[in-house]
Amino acid sequence: MSLSRRAFAAAVLTSALVVAGCGSAQDAAPAVQPAATWTAPAGLTGALTLYSANPQELTDDLVAAFTKATGVKVDVFAGETGKVTAKLDAEWANPKADVVYLASWSPAAKYAADGRTLAYRPQDAAQVRAGWAGRDDAFTGRDGSALTIVVNTKVAPGQPKDWSDLTAPEYQGKVIMPDPRESGTARDLIAAMTAAWGKDKTWDLFDRLFADGMVVHGANGPALDDVTAGSHAVVLGGVDYSAYAAIDKGEPLQVITPASGTTITPRPAFIVKSTKNPAAAKALMDFMFSAQGQQISAGRKMIPGRTDVPGAAGTRAYGDIKQLNFTWDQVQATGSAVLDEFTKRYLAKA
Numbered sequence: 001m002s003l004s005r006r007a008f009a010a011a012v013l014t015s016a017l018v019v020a021g022c023g024s025a026q027d028a029a030p031a032v033q034p035a036a037t038w039t040a041p042a043g044l045t046g047a048l049t050l051y052s053a054n055p056q057e058l059t060d061d062l063v064a065a066f067t068k069a070t071g072v073k074v075d076v077f078a079g080e081t082g083k084v085t086a087k088l089d090a091e092w093a094n095p096k097a098d099v100v101y102l103a104s105w106s107p108a109a110k111y112a113a114d115g116r117t118l119a120y121r122p123q124d125a126a127q128v129r130a131g132w133a134g135r136d137d138a139f140t141g142r143d144g145s146a147l148t149i150v151v152n153t154k155v156a157p158g159q160p161k162d163w164s165d166l167t168a169p170e171y172q173g174k175v176i177m178p179d180p181r182e183s184g185t186a187r188d189l190i191a192a193m194t195a196a197w198g199k200d201k202t203w204d205l206f207d208r209l210f211a212d213g214m215v216v217h218g219a220n221g222p223a224l225d226d227v228t229a230g231s232h233a234v235v236l237g238g239v240d241y242s243a244y245a246a247i248d249k250g251e252p253l254q255v256i257t258p259a260s261g262t263t264i265t266p267r268p269a270f271i272v273k274s275t276k277n278p279a280a281a282k283a284l285m286d287f288m289f290s291a292q293g294q295q296i297s298a299g300r301k302m303i304p305g306r307t308d309v310p311g312a313a314g315t316r317a318y319g320d321i322k323q324l325n326f327t328w329d330q331v332q333a334t335g336s337a338v339l340d341e342f343t344k345r346y347l348a349k350a
Helices: 005-020 057-072 081-090 106-114 163-167 185-197 199-211 219-226 240-248 277-290 291-299 328-347
Strands: 047-052 073-078 099-101 140-152 175-179 232-237 255-256 264-272
Touching: 047 057, 047 081, 047 277, 057 073, 057 277, 057 291, 073 081, 081 106, 081 185, 099 277, 106 185, 106 264, 106 328, 140 185, 140 219, 140 240, 140 277, 140 291, 163 199, 163 232, 175 219, 185 199, 185 232, 185 264, 185 328, 199 328, 219 232, 219 240, 232 240, 240 255, 264 277, 277 291
Parallel strands: 047 073, 047 099, 175 232
Antiparallel strands: 099 264, 140 232, 140 255, 140 264
16 A cells, blocks of 8 residues: 555644644654554454563554554563563563564574564565565564764764764764664674675774774663763764654754665564464554554654655655665674674773
């Protein structure tokens, strides 16, 4: 089904007007209301447990809309990718989650390879971007985020165009990066760089960045908060949606997509094989890939996984972002080893 770009744009405009009439830019956080409505199957009962490594507001929006449509209660455990996967791994013998929604491709692929996911092809999966479905429908990327250069325009010495520009003398001591041990998207970016450029070029870039005083701290949120506060001028590998949301609140930030290419990480969702409520779990997956579910993601500045759902106004479209030349199979195959090497080279004393 092809969606009406005009209808969604109208919803965006309506919401923007409502927000503008409510007060300050700091109050502009509520997302655009979706124009589409998903119809739930009849007969759903019980409850679900969702593990989510995505923004709390996005998770809350999805859960509220799904429960309203189905009557199924959804309990949520939320945290960064590292916390969610640590909990999943600790519960290996007695899984608690029914559905998992991660921010990184590699862990989902690993769980699929280990036989821990239930194969399921969501309704409307035919509309999902090419390459965003795991093998044998073990998991599917439902929305995405681009890794960018985020600049505080009040304190940055200029407007970098590419990753390598951040090694210039004027950026010495002004760059921060999310910790790839906590941020799945940062980990994916480094693995994608080594796949696209080779290790020598990738480590040369990071050698120079760390020699110039680049700091690694926390996941995406703390890194962006640091730059928003002006403690550093630039986030290397900042997720675009968080910066766009901060810009909407009036923060002096600019989102720059690197000229040489970056990653758009598909944020995968899957059903845990041991779920006790497979009917409701499949319905939640269907909802997340429905037009309504996708528009909820777009309203939170995510890149929709469906090609027929437009992104939010003011964000860069999927097709306008140059991506590095790599495959997600390469990231899955090398991600752990690349992270280990990165940690030993740069973070061992952290």
